[in-house]
Amino acid sequence: MPPISLSQRSAWTRRQAISFLMQQAVENRHVLSLAAGLVDEATLPAFECQTALQMLLSDPVRARSALQYGTTQGADGLREQLVEHFARLEGVPRSELGVGADQFLATTGSQQFLSLAAETLLDPGDICLVAAPTYFVFLGVLNGVGARAIPVTADADGMRMDALEDRLRELERSGELSRVKVIYLVSDFENPSGVCLSAERRREVVEIARRWSRERRIVILEDAAYRELRYDGEPLPSVWSCDPSHEHVVYTQTFSKSFAPGIRVGFGIAPRELVGPLCDRKGNEDFGSANLNQHLLATILASGQYASHLQQVLAGYRAKRDAMLAACDEFFADVPGVSWVHPAGGLYVWMSLPAGISTGFDSPLFSLASKRHEVMYVPGELCYPADRPDWTAPRYQMRLSFGVLHSDGIREAIRRLAGAVRDVLSSPGSAGR
Amino acid sequence: MPPISLSQRSAWTRRQAISFLMQQAVENRHVLSLAAGLVDEATLPAFECQTALQMLLSDPVRARSALQYGTTQGADGLREQLVEHFARLEGVPRSELGVGADQFLATTGSQQFLSLAAETLLDPGDICLVAAPTYFVFLGVLNGVGARAIPVTADADGMRMDALEDRLRELERSGELSRVKVIYLVSDFENPSGVCLSAERRREVVEIARRWSRERRIVILEDAAYRELRYDGEPLPSVWSCDPSHEHVVYTQTFSKSFAPGIRVGFGIAPRELVGPLCDRKGNEDFGSANLNQHLLATILASGQYASHLQQVLAGYRAKRDAMLAACDEFFADVPGVSWVHPAGGLYVWMSLPAGISTGFDSPLFSLASKRHEVMYVPGELCYPADRPDWTAPRYQMRLSFGVLHSDGIREAIRRLAGAVRDVLSSPGSAGR
Numbered sequence: 015m016p017p018i019s020l021s022q023r024s025a026w027t028r029r030q031a032i033s034f035l036m037q038q039a040v041e042n043r044h045v046l047s048l049a050a051g052l053v054d055e056a057t058l059p060a061f062e063c064q065t066a067l068q069m070l071l072s073d074p075v076r077a078r079s080a081l082q083y084g085t086t087q088g089a090d091g092l093r094e095q096l097v098e099h100f101a102r103l104e105g106v107p108r109s110e111l112g113v114g115a116d117q118f119l120a121t122t123g124s125q126q127f128l129s130l131a132a133e134t135l136l137d138p139g140d141i142c143l144v145a146a147p148t149y150f151v152f153l154g155v156l157n158g159v160g161a162r163a164i165p166v167t168a169d170a171d172g173m174r175m176d177a178l179e180d181r182l183r184e185l186e187r188s189g190e191l192s193r194v195k196v197i198y199l200v201s202d203f204e205n206p207s208g209v210c211l212s213a214e215r216r217r218e219v220v221e222i223a224r225r226w227s228r229e230r231r232i233v234i235l236e237d238a239a240y241r242e243l244r245y246d247g248e249p250l251p252s253v254w255s256c257d258p259s260h261e262h263v264v265y266t267q268t269f270s271k272s273f274a275p276g277i278r279v280g281f282g283i284a285p286r287e288l289v290g291p292l293c294d295r296k297g298n299e300d301f302g303s304a305n306l307n308q309h310l311l312a313t314i315l316a317s318g319q320y321a322s323h324l325q326q327v328l329a330g331y332r333a334k335r336d337a338m339l340a341a342c343d344e345f346f347a348d349v350p351g352v353s354w355v356h357p358a359g360g361l362y363v364w365m366s367l368p369a370g371i372s373t374g375f376d377s378p379l380f381s382l383a384s385k386r387h388e389v390m391y392v393p394g395e396l397c398y399p400a401d402r403p404d405w406t407a408p409r410y411q412m413r414l415s416f417g418v419l420h421s422d423g424i425r426e427a428i429r430r431l432a433g434a435v436r437d438v439l440s441s442p443g444s445a446g447r
Numbered sequence: 448m449p450p451i452s453l454s455q456r457s458a459w460t461r462r463q464a465i466s467f468l469m470q471q472a473v474e475n476r477h478v479l480s481l482a483a484g485l486v487d488e489a490t491l492p493a494f495e496c497q498t499a500l501q502m503l504l505s506d507p508v509r510a511r512s513a514l515q516y517g518t519t520q521g522a523d524g525l526r527e528q529l530v531e532h533f534a535r536l537e538g539v540p541r542s543e544l545g546v547g548a549d550q551f552l553a554t555t556g557s558q559q560f561l562s563l564a565a566e567t568l569l570d571p572g573d574i575c576l577v578a579a580p581t582y583f584v585f586l587g588v589l590n591g592v593g594a595r596a597i598p599v600t601a602d603a604d605g606m607r608m609d610a611l612e613d614r615l616r617e618l619e620r621s622g623e624l625s626r627v628k629v630i631y632l633v634s635d636f637e638n639p640s641g642v643c644l645s646a647e648r649r650r651e652v653v654e655i656a657r658r659w660s661r662e663r664r665i666v667i668l669e670d671a672a673y674r675e676l677r678y679d680g681e682p683l684p685s686v687w688s689c690d691p692s693h694e695h696v697v698y699t700q701t702f703s704k705s706f707a708p709g710i711r712v713g714f715g716i717a718p719r720e721l722v723g724p725l726c727d728r729k730g731n732e733d734f735g736s737a738n739l740n741q742h743l744l745a746t747i748l749a750s751g752q753y754a755s756h757l758q759q760v761l762a763g764y765r766a767k768r769d770a771m772l773a774a775c776d777e778f779f780a781d782v783p784g785v786s787w788v789h790p791a792g793g794l795y796v797w798m799s800l801p802a803g804i805s806t807g808f809d810s811p812l813f814s815l816a817s818k819r820h821e822v823m824y825v826p827g828e829l830c831y832p833a834d835r836p837d838w839t840a841p842r843y844q845m846r847l848s849f850g851v852l853h854s855d856g857i858r859e860a861i862r863r864l865a866g867a868v869r870d871v872l873s874s875p876g877s878a879g880r
Contacts, residue, residue, distance in 0.1 A: 015694055019628060019663040020724055021592075024567045029723070030730040036518070052516050060510035063739075067500045077493035081709035083485050085469070122555060122733040129732045134457045151734065158731040159454075195452060230452040261448055276514035278737035290462070291453055297463040298591040299562045300555040301584065304711035304737045306496075 022138075027158040030151055031396050034375065042384055046427040048414040049390045051205075051361065052275070055418070057330045059274055059314075059323050066313040076309065084305030086297045087289075088120025088281070092312040096120070096281050099315055100267075103241065104255055112260055117283055119292055122303045124239050124268035124280035127292075129155050130299070131235055131264055131282070134291045135195050136161040142196040142235075143181060145173040147364075147397035147411070149205045149237065152198060162193075163399035165407075170355075172211030173199060175218045182226050196233050197223060201253050203240040203360025206397045206413035210358070213250050220257045227262075233288075234263045242272040242324060244359040245332040254283065261285045269311060271361065272324055279303070279311045331361070337421035338363050338414065341428035349435055354414075361417040364394070371438055372409045378441070383434035389427045455571075460591040463584055464829050467808065475817055479860035481847040482823045484638075484794065485708070488851070490763045492707055492747075492756050499746040509742065517738030519730045520722075521553025521714070525745040529553070529714050532748055533700075536674065537688055545693055550716055552725055555736045557672050557701035557713035560725075562588050563732070564668055564697055564715070567724045568628050569594040575629040575668075576614060578606040580797075580830035580844070582638045582670065585631060595626075596832035598840075603788075605644030606632060608651045615659050629666050630656060634686050636673040636793025639830045639846035643791070646683050653690045660695075666721075667696045672713075675705040675757060677792040678765040687716065694718045702744060704794065705757055712736070712744045764794070770854035771796050771847065774861035782868055787847075794850040797827070804871055805842045811874070816867035822860045 035049045071077045087093070093115035100118075101108040121127040136142065138160030144153070146165035156163045164185075167177040178197070185191045197219065201211045211219070223232045236253045254265040268280035284292055296302070314320045339356060342363065346352045351368035373379055373393045384390050394411025401407060414431075416424055468482045504510045520526070526548035533551075534541040554560040569575065571593030577586070579598035589596045597618075600610040611630070618624045630652065634644045644652070656665045669686045687698040701713035717725055729735070747753045772789060775796065779785045784801035806812055806826045817823050827844025834840060847864075849857055 015657075015692070016660050016662055016664045018568070018666060018718065018720060021566065021568055021570045021573075023570075023592075024724045024728065027724070027727045027731055029727050030519075030734065032734070033519070033726075033730070055511045055515065058511050058514040060504050060507065060514060063514065064501065064504040064510075067504070068497065071493050071497040071500070074493065077497075078488045078491050081491040081493060081496065081707040082488065083703070083708040086463075086466070122736060126733040133454065135451070135454055137454045137456075140454075151730075155731045158728070159456075224448075227449050229449055231449045233451060259448070270516070274514040274739075275516040276738035276742075278733075278735070278739075285451065287451055291457045291460070293466075294460045294462050295457065295591070297466070297584075298460055298588045299732065300559040300711075301463065301465070302711070303555060304740050305709040306707075306711075306740065307737050309709075 026160050030154050045388045045390050047390045049392045050418050052418045054330050057327045062319045080306045080309035084302045086302045087293050089308040092308040093118040095312045095315040119282045121280045123278050124266040127266040127282035130292050130295050132159050141194045144198045150396040165399045172209050198235045200237045206362050207364040208355045208357030216253045217256045223262050236265045238267045240360040246358040277307045334416040337424045338416040341425040345429050345432035363414045365412045367410045369410050373412050379438045387430040387434040389430035459593050463587050478821045478823050480823045482825045483851050485851045487763050490760045495752045513739045513742035517735045519735045520726050522741040525741040526551045528745045528748040552715045554713045556711050557699040560699040560715035563725050563728050565592050574627045577631045583829040598832045605642050631668045633670045639795050640797040641788045641790030649686045650689045656695050669698045671700045673793040679791040710740045767849040770857045771849040774858040778862050778865035796847045798845045800843045802843050806845050812871045820863040820867040822863035
C-alpha cells in the first residue's frame with residue numbers, strides 16, 4: 015500500500031516537547047515533575063463550577079442557550095463580561111477602554127487564539143520576532159506555519175528594545191524587513207524566564223512597531239496568559255494600553271491558569287480589521303468553542319466568584335513560589351555557578367547552570383535527573399528559536415514549574431535536582447557539555 | 448498607518464455563508480428560518496447534563512481530573528467510551544472492532560477533526576473529490592487550505608461510483624492523479640441532500656480508493672455526523688468497516704446533533720500513521736479540547752443516559768421531518784416543476800425548483816422570501832464546488848432544515864416559501880434566472 019502523503023504544514027509541525035515529557039513521566043512513575051505546566055490541583059474550582067452549572071442548567075431558557083450552538087466569535091454574554099473584566103485589569107472605566115465586545119473573540123484557551131493569529135498573519139518564510147527565551151509552544155506554532163522565529167535578547171526587564179531595533183536594522187539591510195509581520199511578547203511573567211516587560215519598554219515597543227511599519231504593519235502579539243498571577247508588586251498596564259490607536263497590538267489572555275484549564279476558555283482582542291479574518295479562520299477550524307463553557311465562565315465572572323476564587327489561587331501559588339525559592343537557597347547555595355530568577359508571578363523559576371552544563375533531553379543531566387534522581391524539568395534550549403548562522407541557543411538552563419507539586423514535593427524535587435546537578439559537576443571533566 | 452498584511456491562508460478563507468444567514472436573521476426579526484443548522488431546543492439534555500456534572504464535580508478526584516488540563520488526543524476515559532460506542536454502532540463486539548482507543552481523537556465537534564484532516568493531508572493545489580452537492584462548510588475548509596474541491600455526480604444512492612472513476616481517469620489523463628489526496632463522503636444523510644451512500648457503493652469506494660492509490664494513498668474522509676439520526680430503515684455499515692485494513696478510511700462523528708452542540712465534542716478515528724500528525728497539528732491549534740466536556744460526555748455515555756436521550760431526540764426529529772414533508776405535499780403539490788427528497792434521517796429536506804429559478808443570495812427569490820414572505824433557506828449553490836471550465840453548479844435548489852422550528856413553525860415556513868416561489872414563477876418572464 016502506498017504511503018499517506020502528508021502536507022507541507024504537517025511536515026513543519028513538530029511534536030510538542032510536552033508529549034515527550036509526558037511519556038517520560040509515565041515511564042518513570044516515581045519522578046517528581048517540575049516540567050509539567052499543569053496547575054495546582056488543590057485550588058481547582060470544583061465547588062464554584064458545580065454551583066454555577068447548577069444555576070445555569072436548572073434555568074430552562076439559559077440551559078437551552080448554553081447547550082445549543084453558539085457563534086464563532088463567542089457568546090455575547092461572555093464577551094460582555096470579558097470587556098468588564100479587561101477594563102478592571104486595565105484600571106479604567108469600561109466607557110474609557112476604547113474597545114467593545116465586537117473586538118473580543120472567545121477561544122479554546124489562549125493557545126487557540128495564538129494559533130489563529132499566526133495562521134491569519136504569517137505566511138511561510140515570514141518573520142516573528144520573539145524574546146529569547148520565550149514560550150516554547152508558540153515557537154512550535156511558528157514552525158507549523160513555516161514562519162521564522164528570530165530571537166531578540168532579553169534581560170530582567172524582558173525583551174531589550176535596543177536589541178529589537180538592532181534586529182530590525184539587520185533585517186532592513188538584508189532586505190527582509192517586509193517579512194517582519196509580528197513581534198511576540200509574553201508581557202507578564204514570561205514563560206519560562208518569569209520576567210515582566212518593564213513599563214518603559216511597553217511604551218517603547220509600540221513606538222518601535224509603529225516606526226518600523228513601512229509598507230506593512232508590524233503587529234505586536236501580546237500574550238498575557240500569566241497577567242493575573244501576580245504575587246508581589248504593582249500590576250503593569252498592558253502593552254495593548256500603550257497603543258491608543260489600538261491598531262498595533264493583538265492581545266490574548268486565558269482563564270486556564272487563573273481559574274481552571276479544564277474549562278478551556280481564553281480570549282483575544284484584535285484591531286477591527288483583524289476580527290473578521292480571525293473569525294473566518296476559526297469558522298473553518300471549529301466554528302465556535304464549547305458554548306456551555308462560555309456560559310459557565312460568564313456566570314462565574316458575573317457572580318463575583320471568579321474574583322474571590324482568584325485570591326485563593328494567588329495565595330496557593332505565592333506559597334509554592336516561596337517554597338521553591340527557599341528550596342533553591344537551601345540546596346543550590348553551595349553549588350558554584352548556579353543562579354535563578356525570583357519571579358513576582360507566573361508559574362516558573364528559571365535556573366541557569368554553569369555554561370558548560372547541558373540540560374537537554376539527550377544530556378547526561380537530564381538522564382541522571384529523570385532516571386537516578388527521579389526529577390524532571392523543561393530543558394531551557396526548548397525555549398529558544400532553533401540555531402541560525404548568527405545565533406546559538408544557550409543549553410545550560412532549566413524551567414522549573416511550581417504549578418503542580420505541593421510545597422513539600424517542591425522542596426524534595428529541588429533537593430533531587432541539586433543532587434543531579436552535583437553529580438554532573440563532579441563527574442570527570444564535568445560531563446554534559 | 449500601513450495596512451495589516453494577511454496571510455495567503457487568510458485570503459483563501461472566505462466568510463462561511465452561515466454568517467450572512469445569521470445576519471439576515473437578525474435584521475429580519477420575523478423571519479422563520481429553514482436555514483439554520485441548529486438543533487431542536489425542546490430535546491436539549493439540560494437535565495442529563497446537570498445530573499452528570501453534579502456527579503462529576505461532587506467527587507473530588509474526578510472533579511480535579513476534569514478541571515485540570517487534559518491531553519491533546521483526548522481524555523482516556525472518553526476515548527474508551529468512544530470505542531464501546533463505535534463498536535455498538537458497527538454492531539460488533541469491541542474485541543472484533545479492529546481499532547483501539549489509541550486511534551481515536553476527541554475534538555471540538557467533528558468540524559475540528561475535518562479541519563485537522565484537511566490541514567494534515569492537503570497542500571495548496573491538492574485535490575479532494577466531493578459529492579455534488581455536499582456539506583458547504585467543508586467546501587470552505589478546502590478553500591481555506593488552498594485545495595481544489597472537484598465535484599462527483601451523486602444520485603439517490605449518494606456519490607456515483609462510475610462518475611468517481613470517470614473523474615479519476617480524467618485526472619490521470621491530465622497528469623493530476625498524484626494531486627488527488629482525499630475523497631470526502633458524508634455517508635449517512637448527506638448534508639444537504641439527505642441521501643445515504645448505498646451499502647454496495649460503500650464497498651466500491653474503498654476498492655476504488657485502493658485501486659487508484661498509486662504513488663500516494665488516496666484517503667477516504669468519512670463524515671458520519673448524522674449517522675445516529677436515522678428515523679426509518681436499517682442502519683448501514685460505515686465505509687470505514689468496508690476497509691478491513693483500516694488504512695484507507697479516516698472516520699469522524701459528532702455528538703452535536705445527537706446530544707448537544709453546546710458541549711462541542713466530536714471524535715475521529717485514523718489509520719495509525721496519521722494519529723501522530725493529527726495530534727501534532729491539534730497540539731499547535733489548542734493542545735486539547737475542553738477536558739470538562741470530555742469527562743461529561745464519558746459520564747453520559749457510561750451511564751446509559753446517552754442512549755435513552757437519543758430515543759427522545761429521534762422521536763422529536765422524526766415528527767418534524769414528517770411535518771415538513773406533509774407541508775411540502777400541502778403547499779407545493781400544485782407548483783409545477785418542484786420536487787424534493789424524502790430523507791430517512793438527518794435534518795434536511797433538499798428541494799429542487801424548475802431549473803430556471805435561481806435561489807442564490809442575490810436572486811429575486813431569496814430577496815422575496817426573506818423580506819416579503821419572511822422565510823429563509825440555504826441556497827443550494829453553496830453546497831457545490833465553485834464553477835470550473837467543465838462544471839457549473841446548479842442554482843435552483845434549496846436546503847430546508849427541520850432542525851430548529853417546531854412542527855407548526857415548519858408548516859408555516861413551508862407555506863411562506865411556497866408563496867415566495869409562486870410569486871417568482873408568476874412574475875413577468877419568470878424572473879430569478
